[in-house]
Amino acid sequence: MAHTPVLSFTDHGIYCAAGDFYIDPWRPVARALITHGHADHARWGHGSYLATHQALPVIQHRLGEIACQGISYGEVLRIGTAEVSFHPAGHVPGSAQIKVVVEGEIWVASGDYKIEDDGLSDPFEPQKCHHFITESTFGLPVFRWRPQDAVADDLNNWWRKCAGEGKTAFLGAYSLGKAQRLLRMLDPGIGPILTHGAVEATNAVLRGQGIDLPTTVQLTKDTDPKANKGALVLAPPSALGSAWAKRFGPGESAFASGWMQLRGVRRRRAGDRGFVISDHADWPGLLSAIRETGAENIYVTHGYTDVFSRYLTENGWRAEVVPTEFGGEDAEGEAS
Numbered sequence: 001m002a003h004t005p006v007l008s009f010t011d012h013g014i015y016c017a018a019g020d021f022y023i024d025p026w027r028p029v030a031r032a033l034i035t036h037g038h039a040d041h042a043r044w045g046h047g048s049y050l051a052t053h054q055a056l057p058v059i060q061h062r063l064g065e066i067a068c069q070g071i072s073y074g075e076v077l078r079i080g081t082a083e084v085s086f087h088p089a090g091h092v093p094g095s096a097q098i099k100v101v102v103e104g105e106i107w108v109a110s111g112d113y114k115i116e117d118d119g120l121s122d123p124f125e126p127q128k129c130h131h132f133i134t135e136s137t138f139g140l141p142v143f144r145w146r147p148q149d150a151v152a153d154d155l156n157n158w159w160r161k162c163a164g165e166g167k168t169a170f171l172g173a174y175s176l177g178k179a180q181r182l183l184r185m186l187d188p189g190i191g192p193i194l195t196h197g198a199v200e201a202t203n204a205v206l207r208g209q210g211i212d213l214p215t216t217v218q219l220t221k222d223t224d225p226k227a228n229k230g231a232l233v234l235a236p237p238s239a240l241g242s243a244w245a246k247r248f249g250p251g252e253s254a255f256a257s258g259w260m261q262l263r264g265v266r267r268r269r270a271g272d273r274g275f276v277i278s279d280h281a282d283w284p285g286l287l288s289a290i291r292e293t294g295a296e297n298i299y300v301t302h303g304y305t306d307v308f309s310r311y312l313t314e315n316g317w318r319a320e321v322v323p324t325e326f327g328g329e330d331a332e333g334e335a336s
């Protein structure tokens, strides 16, 4: 008789038969284990939600009244005949890799992850396992991130130059994770930091759980541009270039994303500047994460799945592409 895999890929999501639960399901299910609060992973309509204590506030903010349970990193919970634990994924605050152990066989569904410590999220902790489910959002060799400090210097130099020329600096970033990471990289000595409502709503949730962020002022229709000379405005990319931005007079806009590494994208999307920074692992990061798991079986989801799984196969892993409905960095959007 064929042995039932610990995790399998179904039309509702990643399923564990031993515990009768799903991980980040994309269709409504009775019991969902959620890696993190981005919209493509934490969806509406499940009977119950299990996520880390640090991820729950954002999930509840987004989804409203839900039946949910919190778990600490490293805590082991028995569900059916499966042992389940959550481990830091370093992606956004509260994000987790979910480890599932059944009769000694270890699977890890890593959700979204990055290797570099961003100073905001609990840093990525590799988990030994037999089967590893990995994203490949940036699974091409061209994607190599510079250290966060170097990007922070570029960002602050750009803002300082804008302020010096009497221009407002408009910075586009997704509201959960990226925006707060950028806030902690900015030098508040340069000028006031104004935020779009979607960014500020997420800031409020994260501050409420004890995460320290610099002072920000939410932009409203009453905000006086003259009283905010040299300001930086942090907003979702979709809000850049809209009517309210024009009230601020001369300005420059920039967009912060891993996609800025691609020249064509930079030209189309970046406005005046592009800063290459991502909450997903780059090519070396993906490979080092996979090596550290010691896993022989790799399941590749979102992004450059074909290229990445072919590379793994050619280098000695058993790799396959699995169908999921997760988005990439563009799906991580707008908090509501």
Ligand SMILES: [Zn+2]
Binding pocket: 036, 038, 041, 091, 112, 332
């Ligand atoms: Zn994500």
Ligand SMILES: [Zn+2]
Binding pocket: 038, 040, 041, 111, 112, 135, 302, 326, 327, 328
């Ligand atoms: Zn994702």
